Each structure stands twice: as C-alpha cells, then as structure tokens.
Amino acid sequence: MSQTHxxxxxxxxxxxxxxxxxxxxxxLDRKYRVQLWNSFMDSHSxxxxxxxxxxxxFDLFPDLPQDWFRQKCSAVYELxxxxxxxxxxxxxxxxxxSARPITGRxxxxxxxxxxxxxxxxNGSVNHICLLxxxxxxxxxxxxxxxxxxxxxxxxxxxxxxxxLLNFQTFQAVLxxxxxxxxxxxxxxxxxxxxxxxxxxxxxxxxxxxxxLLKKIAAFIQASTVxxxxxxxxxxxFALLMPDRSTSECQSCLxxxxxxxxxxxxxxxxxxxxMALLSPEICTASDWLIRAEAYLLGSQxxxxxxx
Amino acid sequence: xxxxxxxxxxxxxxxxxxxxxxxxxxxxxxAKLLDTFVRLPVPRVSMIENSDIRMAIQEVGQDSSVSAVxxxxxxxxxxxxxxxxxxxxxxxxxxxxxxxxxxxxxxxELELLMDTASILIGTCIRGIGEQxxxxxxxxxxxxxxxxxxxxxxxRSGNSTWNSTLAIEIHYQLENANVECDLLLLFTEESxxxxxxxxxxxxx
Amino acid sequence: xxxxxxxxDDSGFARKQMAKSLPPDWKVDIHFAxxxxxxxxxxxxxxxxxxxxxxxxxxxxxxxxLEIIRREDLPAMVIxxxxxxxxxxxxxxxxxxxxxxxxxxxxxxxxxxxxxxYGILTGI
Numbered sequence: 001m002s003q004t005h006x007x008x009x010x011x012x013x014x015x016x017x018x019x020x021x022x023x024x025x026x027x028l029d030r031k032y033r034v035q036l037w038n039s040f041m042d043s044h045s046x047x048x049x050x051x052x053x054x055x056x057x058f059d060l061f062p063d064l065p066q067d068w069f070r071q072k073c074s075a076v077y078e079l080x081x082x083x084x085x086x087x088x089x090x091x092x093x094x095x096x097x098s099a100r101p102i103t104g105r106x107x108x109x110x111x112x113x114x115x116x117x118x119x120x121x122n123g124s125v126n127h128i129c130l131l132x133x134x135x136x137x138x139x140x141x142x143x144x145x146x147x148x149x150x151x152x153x154x155x156x157x158x159x160x161x162x163x164l165l166n167f168q169t170f171q172a173v174l175x176x177x178x179x180x181x182x183x184x185x186x187x188x189x190x191x192x193x194x195x196x197x198x199x200x201x202x203x204x205x206x207x208x209x210x211x212l213l214k215k216i217a218a219f220i221q222a223s224t225v226x227x228x229x230x231x232x233x234x235x236x237f238a239l240l241m242p243d244r245s246t247s248e249c250q251s252c253l254x255x256x257x258x259x260x261x262x263x264x265x266x267x268x269x270x271x272x273x274m275a276l277l278s279p280e281i282c283t284a285s286d287w288l289i290r291a292e293a294y295l296l297g298s299q300x301x302x303x304x305x306x
Numbered sequence: 307x308x309x310x311x312x313x314x315x316x317x318x319x320x321x322x323x324x325x326x327x328x329x330x331x332x333x334x335x336x337a338k339l340l341d342t343f344v345r346l347p348v349p350r351v352s353m354i355e356n357s358d359i360r361m362a363i364q365e366v367g368q369d370s371s372v373s374a375v376x377x378x379x380x381x382x383x384x385x386x387x388x389x390x391x392x393x394x395x396x397x398x399x400x401x402x403x404x405x406x407x408x409x410x411x412x413x414x415e416l417e418l419l420m421d422t423a424s425i426l427i428g429t430c431i432r433g434i435g436e437q438x439x440x441x442x443x444x445x446x447x448x449x450x451x452x453x454x455x456x457x458x459x460x461r462s463g464n465s466t467w468n469s470t471l472a473i474e475i476h477y478q479l480e481n482a483n484v485e486c487d488l489l490l491l492f493t494e495e496s497x498x499x500x501x502x503x504x505x506x507x508x509x
Numbered sequence: 510x511x512x513x514x515x516x517x518d519d520s521g522f523a524r525k526q527m528a529k530s531l532p533p534d535w536k537v538d539i540h541f542a543x544x545x546x547x548x549x550x551x552x553x554x555x556x557x558x559x560x561x562x563x564x565x566x567x568x569x570x571x572x573x574x575l576e577i578i579r580r581e582d583l584p585a586m587v588i589x590x591x592x593x594x595x596x597x598x599x600x601x602x603x604x605x606x607x608x609x610x611x612x613x614x615x616x617x618x619x620x621x622x623x624x625x626x627y628g629i630l631t632g633i
Contacts, residue, residue, distance in 0.1 A: 333594075334593075
C-alpha cells in the first residue's frame with residue numbers, strides 16, 4: 001500500500017465511499033467470521049451489517065462452496081498473495097439476484113472475486129478482504145457471443161431450409177465414417193428422392209414445394225439419428241444408417257413413407273436407393289454414386305428396385 | 307504518437323536482474339504450494355515489434371496445445387499485461403500436486419490455471435514493483451483460451467501498439483511434466499518511465 | 510597480503526550491486542566473473558578466497574560451480590547471493606558446501622551481517 005497520509009476528514013469520506021461503492025466488500029477473520037460488510041453486501045443479500053457482524057460466513061450462506069472457498073482463502077493466508085476468481089470458474093460466490101432483474105436476462109448476479117491478504121502491524125495475516133464484482137453484463141455478453149458463434153458455424157454446415165446437414169458436411173461425415181468403422185459392420189447409405197419434384201413445384205408453387213421439403217426432412221429426422229441425415233440437393237435426401245440391417249433400413253423407410261401419406265400428401269412419392277458399405281467403397285463419393293445408381297434404377301418403371 | 311523506444315544493454319541487464327529476483331519470489335511460493343522445486347531459468351528480455359509478438363508466443367507453445375490467461379497491471383503510469391501460457395500436458399501432473407481429486411475436466415483445468423496464475427503473476431509483478439518502488443494494481447484475469455494453438459491466443463487486428471518490452475520466464479518443475487511461460491509485456495510509454503527508474507538504479 | 514574476493518554473476522547490474530554492498534573499509538582485491546565457467550577459472554587462479562556466487566547463470570550455474578569446488582577441493586569460501594529463495598535451493602547450496610545464503614537484492618547491512626557472522630570480516 002502507498003504511504004499516503006490521510007486527514008481525518010478524508011477518512012470519513014473514504015468510509016462513505018467504501019459503503020456506497022458498487023462493489024461488495026467483506027473482511028473475514030481466520031475463522032471465516034464477518035468483520036466488515038458494506039452496503040453492497042447488505043443490499044443484495046438482505047443481511048444487514050449488524051446481523052452479519054461476527055457471524056460465520058458459512059452459516060450465513062449455507063450454499064457457499066465451502067471446500068473450494070477455503071482452498072482459495074488458504075492460499076491467500078499461507079502464501080500472502082491476493083487471488084482472483086472469475087465467473088467462468090463459478091458463476092457466483094454469493095447467490096444474489098441480478099441487479100437488472102427485468103432487462104438483464106439473468107436471474108442471478110455473475111460475480112468475479114478478488115481475495116486480498118490484510119497484513120497486521122507485525123506482518124502476520126489474520127484477516128482477508130473479499131471484493132465482489134458484478135460481472136453479469138460481461139458474462140451474458142460472452143455467452144451470447146459464443147451462442148452466435150456456434151450458430152454461425154452450424155449454419156455453414158446445414159441446409160438452411162430444412163436444417164439437415166448440407167451436401168459438403170454430409171460428405172465429410174461419410175468419409176470419416178468409412179475411415180473409422182470397424183470392418184464387417186453392416187452399414188447402409190439410403191438416398192431418397194421426391195419423384196417429379198420439379199413438376200410438383202410447377203403445379204403447387206414453390207412455397208408449397210418448400211413446405212413439402214420441410215415436412216419430409218422432419219419425417220426423416222424423426223425416423224433415425226438426426227445428425228446423420230442430409231438434404232443433398234433439390235428434392236434429394238440421404239441417411240447414414242450405421243449398423244443397421246437391410247430390413248431395419250426398410251422399416252425406417254416405411255415409417256417415412258407412411259408419415260408422408262398420412263400427412264395428406266398422397267401426390268408426393270419418394271423413390272429410394274440403398275447401398276451397403278462394402279470393402280470396395282473407399283470414399284464418400286464411391287458410396288454416394290452407388291446409392292444413386294440404385295435410386296435411379298428404382299425410378300425406372302420396369303425395375304422393381306433394390 | 308510514436309515513441310522512440312529502445313533499451314541499452316545495461317538497461318536490459320538491469321531488467322533481467324530485477325526479474326530474476328521477482329521470479330525467485332514467485333517460485334518460492336509456487337514451490338511451497340506444490341511442495342516441489344522450481345527450476346529457474348535466465349529470463350529473456352527484449353523489445354518486440356507488434357509483428358513479432360505472435361512469433362514470440364508461438365515459440366512458447368511449440369505447436370502443442372496450450373491454455374492461457376492474461377492479466378493487466380498498472381502503477382505510476384507504467385502499464386502492461388502478463389500472459390501465462392501453460393502446455394496442456396502439464397495439467398495432469400499439476401492436478402496430482404495440488405491434490406485435485408476427480409476427473410480432469412476443463413473446469414478443473416481452469417481452476418489449476420487460475421490458482422497458478424494468481425501466484426506467478428501476482429508475486430512477479432509485485433516483486434518487480436517493489437524493486438522499482440511502484441505499487442502495481444492488477445485488473446481481473448481473463449481466459450484467452452483453453453486447449454488452443456498459441457496462434458489463436460492473440461486475435462489479429464486493432465492492436466494499437468508498435469513495440470513492447472517483453473520479459474519471458476520459462477518455469478519448469480523438477481521431476482514433473484509441468485511447463486509454463488510467463489510473459490511480462492510493457493507498453494512503449496511505460497518503457498520510457500521504467501528506463502528512467504532503471505537508470506537511477508544503475509547510477 | 511590482502512584477500513581475493515570474486516563476484517560471480519551474469520548480470521553486470523548485480524555485480525555492481527554486490528561490490529557496492531561490501532563494507533567500504535574492507536581491504537580486499539575484487540575480481541569479477543560473468544558465468545560459472547569463468548568463475549571456476551578465476552577460483553583456480555586463486556582469485557576466489559571468498560566468492561559471492563549467483564545461482565541462475567548461463568553456461569554453468571551456481572550449483573555447478575559449487576559441485577566443482579567440492580570435487581576439486583578448491584580453497585574458496587562461497588556465499589551464495591541469489592533471488593532463488595526456495596528453501597530447497599538454500600538447502601542444496603549449503604549441502605554443496607556454501608557457507609551462507611544471502612537473498613537478492615543484496616545491501617550493505619545484509620552483507621556486513623553475514624560476513625561478520627562467519628568471521629570473514631576481521632580487522633576492521
């Protein structure tokens with residue numbers, strides 16, 4: 001601390017400032033009994049300085065993470081260093097309601113804390129000072145930023161209309177799967193296509209076409225693992241079916257088709273191609289080409305399909 | 307505004323010696339906390355151009371994944387920032403030494419990072435301050451990243467400074483795979499103030 | 510014949526600090542070395558009846574110097590002057606044969622106290 005000498009008047013001012021400052025100030029003794037409690041602490045906890053005086057902090061706040069807090073404080077006592085904690089470690093030390101309950105978008109106050117050793121005249125540390133900073137705004141901002149960042153990154157991976165993976169992402173998923181799958185596992189790639197989708201768009205309008213795509217995407221997602229489904233282009237979809245037999249895949253397909261016809265869109269039909277992962281398939285394209293061949297085969301009127 | 311900012315060989319030597327004393331104090335406290343011996347290196351003192359700071363930090367991590375925390379400090383017109391960069395391979399050993407039980411989650415690593423940062427940064431800054439008769443205030447620490455590449459620690463763009471006085475301390479624990487780098491970075495304006503104080507000591 | 514005192518530290522600033530901290534009326538010939546290797550050479554040349562030795566130095570650190578002094582049984586009374594104030598560092602240098610340990614930054618009082626305590630500062 002600096003060696004400045006204060007006049008008596010200044011001390012009164014300082015005391016007023018410490019009382020009114022928008023930072024929590026608590027002084028604790030070695031037994032964690034409260035020695036000082038400023039009005040920030042009073043206002044946010046509802047516990048007056050008179051009530052807090054000499055009380056065990058852990059009695060006043062039974063929810064306080066006791067072991068954690070003691071460990072931080074013991075470093076301050078034993079090593080005579082001040083220590084900092086940030087809301088990323090623990091959102092708060094004291095559960096106080098948010099200082100902006102209406103517009104603040106958090107029900108509680110995020111807190112950063114600073115714990116300072118208070119040396120007595122003989123150089124020993126028998127008291128520590130806790131400074132509590134309201135970090136709600138920066139925490140919310142940080143969380144928002146992270147969410148936006150994730151959204152943006154997700155958006156690049158997905159088809160905007162249906163929310164399924166887009167072609168590029170699905171291709172990468174397939175490639176990784178081919179490289180990492182155990183040999184001998186039974187895995188299928190299903191490709192679905194809305195028959196005469198351009199004609200559907202033409203007669204019902206593009207808005208209705210988009211609605212149909214969204215509906216089918218929802219049925220597809222409901223039928224299997226959503227993270228393994230994609231809209232490849234136009235009216236074409238794909239599903240990766242890890243460790244699923246042909247009949248399991250068939251029943252999944254039936255489910256999608258049933259949902260579609262039950263939704264009152266009897267005029268929309270899905271054709272399908274299904275390709276088993278075999279040793280000759282080395283890349284995502286190999287697998288997609290094979291599934292597409294079966295799909296196109298199934299669309300020929302004289303072919304019963306795979 | 308541009309500042310003619312350079313340090314002479316004598317000044318560099320003096321910064322190095324002040325750091326020596328300060329890092330020794332920090333090591334003493336870390337050794338006490340972890341019940342181990344900290345191997346002290348010769349600190350590196352140099353002026354670094356803005357364009358070279360990434361390279362300096364990259365040398366620290368040497369392509370391995372790192373976690374980093376930074377903390378600002380200020381006193382008597384001297385302003386700067388400390389960066390503590392941990393090799394992520396250090397955390398398992400560090401957790402053992404600090405008697406952390408349970409799985410080593412990101413959250414547990416964050417606790418370890420913050421605990422060591424409090425000791426190393428606080429003691430070192432105070433140690434240098436005491437020798438120069440500067441009372442440094444520290445701002446709250448900020449996490450720069452966990453499990454990232456050193457290149458990602460400093461985001462590019464809108465940095466307003468040209469060059470900085472950089473003091474680099476490479477801490478290593480004996481018989482444990484724990485390695486971290488403490489970088490003290492002073493702004494150009496600060497270096498002019500510091501140099502005056504240093505010259506006074508050199509007289 | 511006056512005593513030879515060797516100050517061994519890689520920092521010029523620290524060497525100056527150490528030289529300044531010595532009692533002004535003490536009649537010794539002061540020599541300097543800038544790392545452990547230079548230090549050992551100077552001791553072998555008889556310039557280090559008393560050595561003020563730093564620990565963290567390039568080329569050879571203070572621990573290395575102490576080891577060689579012990580191995581070769583060189584006639585040097587070593588006082589370690591270091592910022593490495595870990596109890597383990599102090600213990601190690603004393604085990605290696607150092608006479609005393611002075612915490613950096615050194616000053617006149619610290620120096621005089623240790624030199625008197627070990628009876629090095631006589632005849633003043």
